[in-house]
Amino acid sequence: MALSSLPASGIAPDSPANPLRTVHLLETGQPVRIVCFGDSVTGVYYHTGGRRAWCDLVGIALQRLYPRARLEMINAGISGNSTTDALPRMAADVLRHRPQLVLAMFGLNDVTRVSPDDFRANLRQIVQRSRQAGAEIILMTPNLVSDGDDKRTPGKVAAYAQITREVGQELAVPVTDTFRAFQSVQTTDHRAWLGLMSDTIHPNLRGHKLLAAEAVRTATGQRVSLAELPGLQPGLPRVRARLQAKETVRIIAMKPYDTLVGPALQKLYPGAQVEVTAWDATGQSLALIEAQAKALGWPKFKEHPNLARPDLYVLAVPAAAGAASEDEFFHCYTWIMNWSLSFNPPNWDCLVILPSVAQPDQDQAQRAAENLAREVIRGQDLPSLQRTPGDARPTTELLGEELAELLEAPKP
Known part of the structure; x- marks a missing residue:
């Protein structure tokens, strides 16, 4: 499998059962603000080169799909955050921006110190607060990880990914199953799997392309290629x-x-x-x-x-x-x-x-x-x-x- 052209996972539906209002706004060129809420996988850190992450790539993908879009992407990812850490900052970091859509991705830190029951309750609160503020929301499972981190074994992360799916089903929230998207690569092409990860738990830029493509497919039902990205200018x-x-x-x-x-x-x-x-x-x-x-x-x-x-x-x-x-x-x-x-x-x-x-x-x-x-x-x-x-x-x-x-x- 070519590392630069990873396939979609086949997990998210190609046609959302209930299209998001946000898609209509994108199609018609109305202002759209999207907040990406999460931990170090969401934030901009060294794992992807330190200048952009999947949040930025979602914006690039949506602009390609909807050329008329007037889009603002806001990254609210902070390293080390669990859902318990994130909830107290949600008003300041997410809701004050009055987003039309929230993409929330947690779990890799929750698995180390937040109980399954508390993780489930926290996800419910994130959904509830987003909806109360008038925003649509998509939940994203944590991505699959490699062996080597005793606190975040693939089995433990899988359990928190399942909780995310269950909360999505319970509350009728779309879920981007990044865990299964990464798992699909791992089980079919070992070298491609190596090429997705910056370290044991964090995807690199190529992995972030997959995260973004899956999130966009959940939101829009459309596939978009992120194999080629616009270069960052200036380069230094x-x-x-x-x-x-x-x-x-x-x-x-x-x-x-x-x-x-x-x-x-x-x-x-x-x-x-x-x-x-x-x-x-x-x-x-x-x-x-x-x-x-x-x-x-x-x-x-x-x-x-x-x-x-x-x-x-x-x-x-x-x-x-x-x-x-x-x-x-x-x-x-x-x-x-x-x-x-x-x-x-x-x-x-x-x-x-x-x-x-x-x-x-x-x-x-x-x-x-x-x-x-x-x-x-x-x-x-x-x-x-x-x-x-x-x-x-x-x-x-x-x-x-x-x-x-x-x-x-x-x-x-």
């Missing part, structure tokens, strides 16, 4: 802002880009002040590079908040960095990116550069490793640079042109 917003403000840009860069990225930026912005910390991953396995990423990445700055934060990580994992299995390759490469991103805003930037940019002559094994790395990188919403076949330009030229595009600056 923090670096661009600091360069334009004539502030020092701090970079952590894997070799050989520790010596190349500073001059490239100074060519685009003469006089720019750039400080680069070298990251030497030469000769290391993917597992060891992951350990380096953890030591250099967001945990360091979370533990020491007074440290000067970087503005950019340049990741250039060597072609020779190996793993014992494909599973380990996906895991370690994903976590190299995860550790190198901000946990939450304010974000720094991250650029991933594939080995062929500095090493155009690759053997068959190196090309295979680069192709696999490309699949992993596509699971995150990060800018990346690779050399296309037949392109013999120098590394410095490729890097300069990529930075100019990402910074929306004149090319050198």
Whole structure:
């Protein structure tokens, strides 16, 4: 199964039994405000690259289906929230926006500390409060998780997904069954399953595409492809802002880009002040590079908040960095990116550069490793640079042109 074109799960109906009023508003170009209410799977965190999540993708999908739509998407996801945590903030974070539609997705934290009975009661309250405020609501089950988290085993999460379905049936609320959508992938294509997850419990951007597509299908009865998304512009917003403000840009860069990225930026912005910390991953396995990423990445700055934060990580994992299995390759490469991103805003930037940019002559094994790395990188919403076949330009030229595009600056 192609990782970039996952099928719909076949769970949600293609024609809702009771079409939402919101759909009519979208069709007729009337203002629509949708609030996505949830935990870290809903919020914007490093799991998807730190700049957008399924809430944003729902907006993109609906705009594609309804070109006249006047749509505002509001993300009310907070890391660590259970339904018990979320209810006290519902008035401020959800209802004050006077939404026409609420998409509520909880369960992954409830399973660790909220009883099944309380989870059921809390979901009922979320539905009741939304309806009392004049909003329609769709409940979303928690997504399937991988093994490895004793507090959130697949079996425990399945039980809370079932409660969500039961509350939906009891209260005549549409339910997006993300658990079964993810389960469908897991049971049919192991590699595609690896490509959906950022870690044990959180989907990556590719997983968020599936979440959004399923939510939109529940709401509208229509399928929409999110295989291709509009690029985020600028691609390196923090670096661009600091360069334009004539502030020092701090970079952590894997070799050989520790010596190349500073001059490239100074060519685009003469006089720019750039400080680069070298990251030497030469000769290391993917597992060891992951350990380096953890030591250099967001945990360091979370533990020491007074440290000067970087503005950019340049990741250039060597072609020779190996793993014992494909599973380990996906895991370690994903976590190299995860550790190198901000946990939450304010974000720094991250650029991933594939080995062929500095090493155009690759053997068959190196090309295979680069192709696999490309699949992993596509699971995150990060800018990346690779050399296309037949392109013999120098590394410095490729890097300069990529930075100019990402910074929306004149090319050198």
